[in-house]
Amino acid sequence: MKKRGLAAAFLLAVSFAGISQSEETSTLSDTSRVVAIGGSITEIIYALGAQDRLVARDSTSVYPEAAFKLPDVGYMRQLSPEGVLSVNPSGIIALQTSGPKEAVDVLKKASVPYVEVPETFDHKGIIDKIEIVGAALGEKEKADTLAKQVDSELNAAEAITRNVTERKRVLFVLSLQGGKILAAGSDTAADGMIHLAGAENAMQGLSGYKQMTDEAVVSAKPDAILVMDRAGQSISDDQVLQHPAIATTPAGEAKKIVRMDGSYLLGFGPRTASAVRELATALYGETVGN
The missing domain is CATH 3.40.50.1980 (Nitrogenase molybdenum iron protein domain)
Structure with a gap:
């Protein structure tokens, strides 16, 4: 992972001249060639049945196993804009914790729409991610269904320790x-x-x-x-x-x-x-x- 990170950092030295300015967005007008950055983003896209839209994923996207068939654009915290844009994406959906900042700034300024997904490490954060990814892909109805299912499963999982008196x-x-x-x-x-x-x-x-x-x-x-x-x-x-x-x-x-x-x-x-x-x-x- 360290070698991969150094290689990606080196590639950041590549100049990206002629990249046009675009605004960060919440929806993708063209979802035919999506890059997913963040393991949970990829999992959600598969859970929504929208994996046919994916053309690449980052190296943290290791589930489901089918995701390994996709090109790997690198570790999400050491991205190379060149690597991400090399797969000719129609849109990028990435966790907010992606980086480094300089690389993400370049991607946000590219002509490819960029959806940034906030991440908080709690129950609500998972539901929000599902809704945001679903909206980005134009799959709100499927996302609502998945979010309700996951919300119910999380409630049940958290309930099993509700009566524990001595916390480990x-x-x-x-x-x-x-x-x-x-x-x-x-x-x-x-x-x-x-x-x-x-x-x-x-x-x-x-x-x-x-x-x-x-x-x-x-x-x-x-x-x-x-x-x-x-x-x-x-x-x-x-x-x-x-x-x-x-x-x-x-x-x-x-x-x-x-x-x-x-x-x-x-x-x-x-x-x-x-x-x-x-x-x-x-x-x-x-x-x-x-």
């Missing part, structure tokens, strides 16, 4: 490079998922992904460690449990590690209700909600 404290570990724990604070997808599953983020008072000192990890007293499964980049259980700070926490002593597929856990799309159920069950046991 969860530490999401993104990486352990150099023995330093990079953990998720507030304003992150991991934090949003932890709360949807009826638990508490053990990393309090910090925003975004931050490196934690060993003392901070011990003080956080997590009951469980949450990690992502990523092809070729997963943190092993041994790496987690042998970390000296984690080993002394309730999670380390109980060897409580929960691992889930990254796009499934943090996607905040149509599959999120299922991921919430899975995480809640992993944290609280099969009897949760009964």
